[in-house]
Amino acid sequence: xxxxxxxxxxxxxxxxxxxxxxxxxxxxxxxxxxxxxxxxxxxxxxxxxxxxxxxxxxxxxxxxxxxxxxxxxxxxxxxxxxxxxxxxxxxxxxxxxxxxxxxxxxxxxxxxxxxxxxxxxxxxxxxxxxxxxxxxxxxxxxxxxxxxxxxxxxxxxxxxxxxxxxxxxxxxxxxxxxxxxxxxxxxxxxxxxxxxxxxxxxxxxxxxxxxxxxxxxxx
Numbered sequence: 001x002x003x004x005x006x007x008x009x010x011x012x013x014x015x016x017x018x019x020x021x022x023x024x025x026x027x028x029x030x031x032x033x034x035x036x037x038x039x040x041x042x043x044x045x046x047x048x049x050x051x052x053x054x055x056x057x058x059x060x061x062x063x064x065x066x067x068x069x070x071x072x073x074x075x076x077x078x079x080x081x082x083x084x085x086x087x088x089x090x091x092x093x094x095x096x097x098x099x100x101x102x103x104x105x106x107x108x109x110x111x112x113x114x115x116x117x118x119x120x121x122x123x124x125x126x127x128x129x130x131x132x133x134x135x136x137x138x139x140x141x142x143x144x145x146x147x148x149x150x151x152x153x154x155x156x157x158x159x160x161x162x163x164x165x166x167x168x169x170x171x172x173x174x175x176x177x178x179x180x181x182x183x184x185x186x187x188x189x190x191x192x193x194x195x196x197x198x199x200x201x202x203x204x205x206x207x208x209x210x211x212x213x214x215x216x217x218x219x
Contacts, residue, residue, distance in 0.1 A: 003037035022209030047076035100141025146186030164201035
């Protein structure tokens, strides 16, 4: 039961760690079951799916976008997303800022960092994040809220812990370096397989899909 899985996760998660229910490819009835047991935070990583579900689900749902976002799909995401967690390029950040200016809306974002071993993963390296935050005042329609990342795809828990420790330490460094960025507090790390390690490393939000909903279903 979805409700039982959510309740168990809530019992195991510290009070300061948010539970993001990742609902990619899940049918509406499963989302509603999660909603009915009090879940309000949902994550999607396909623009079309987010836009469709956002108008079908109750309006007090808080949507996070966690997938790769192309600039030509902003209109499907930014009207609905309370937080874009997966900003992975300066080009995308510029486009989001431009959209915000046109629509007079400040967009909350996390900067996605490349912390895993796989070269195929998207995201910024440390020096790129640093360059962006030094220019933060140029992004009038962006609210920088923290960092997001995925650990290496491995069963080696020490390697996963090293990845998570690296991004957590970097967040602490950035908060000290840019105290004026008062919203820069979020650390979105940890998924169904590795969330306990992430919590131990300082995660403020875990992104849980299969451990809540079971196997994904193609819509």
